[in-house]
Amino acid sequence: MTLTSLQRALAQFAAEREWEQFHCAKNLVMALAGESGELYEIFRWLTPQQSAQVMQDDERAVQVREEMADVLAYLLRLADVLDVDLEAALAAKIEKNHRQYPVHLARGKADKYTQLGG
Amino acid sequence: MTLTSLQRALAQFAAEREWEQFHCAKNLVMALAGESGELYEIFRWLTPQQSAQVMQDDERAVQVREEMADVLAYLLRLADVLDVDLEAALAAKIEKNHRQYPVHLARGKADKYTQLGG
Amino acid sequence: MTLTSLQRALAQFAAEREWEQFHCAKNLVMALAGESGELYEIFRWLTPQQSAQVMQDDERAVQVREEMADVLAYLLRLADVLDVDLEAALAAKIEKNHRQYPVHLARGKADKYTQLGG
């Protein structure tokens, strides 16, 4: 399924359950915050090396996929109620990042663009 | 652009800047946490009604789109390094939600499925 | 118990369980992120009015107190490993806020100090 069809499926899912009353932008942002917290809990005690191997444990792999799906779900619900084209928004952000993080300045550095000399 | 091509563009962007050394799963999850915090800051003092109108302010609309794009960007980077098919993961989660939240039990209720009678 | 004695009790609790190996600053920050996510989940679908009444439901009141305690616990663990005097840090921040948010400019406004005229 494409992102657009997933967004529509989620909107229909909410409408069928009369959940639109709960799904104002503020609440959806807060739900996103809650779901992403579940993602952090999986990774909090892992070393960076262990975090790279997390999908080799079947049970954890299921959890990771589900929590990532939940984050995307609320992001798409938010996009729906605010009428944001999420793919276009990201494409525009990537464009902007190309300007803010030119390769010759940003190579190998974890700095914010505001800290990169130029 | 599709989600897959956005994911590839982000992977290439990171590779060109030799950022893969920073992009282990643990760090990407933490970056997702940081970016989503910027989304919460936009909405924290708004009433639910104001949150529904947030895109009518041009400056805020730009911020909302950018922060949503940043959350999606780190979610896609995470999907990339963990080899998760994000659209398939969400499609599977929607299936599961259909079983956990049947319309006749979940209608009009904000409860978790564990609290829904049945 | 005072904040200092709570901080010491938490440090001892971790030491007795040989948990210091997990409690580097990065991990503790991530644990704080996870626990605060559980706090957001309690409030996400509540209206502002309902959120003000949340302690009238006994079960929820217990949850709220426990999640707030968990957030404070990880904040104190972080203060411990980074040798931060949390009360002094907050006292200093309140001083700074007095300068950044003078009453005559900030009254009734939810703006950041950078947006307040002067």
Added chain:
Amino acid sequence: MTLTSLQRALAQFAAEREWEQFHCAKNLVMALAGESGELYEIFRWLTPQQSAQVMQDDERAVQVREEMADVLAYLLRLADVLDVDLEAALAAKIEKNHRQYPVHLARGKADKYTQLGG
């Protein structure tokens, strides 16, 4: 200053600026989410080893102290509006943790109590 006097100072600070209208529990939880996001941003790209040395950089040390203070500030504002005794809540949670994480089962393990045998 003690936690109680800091809580009172923050309540007075808000009252003087007529900010109580913004400080319902839901909004304060969301503000906590936003502020803690700024803490994550400091740590996201650091290795665990670097995170342990973060206070040796003067500029970062200031940031860490300020963001930790902000998290505590919103936690205390939340405690104020919900009439939660935060120190008592944490003392009670530590008691509970003693029961849920007995030393002989929890030693050296990062598991949740639900996963500890017994």
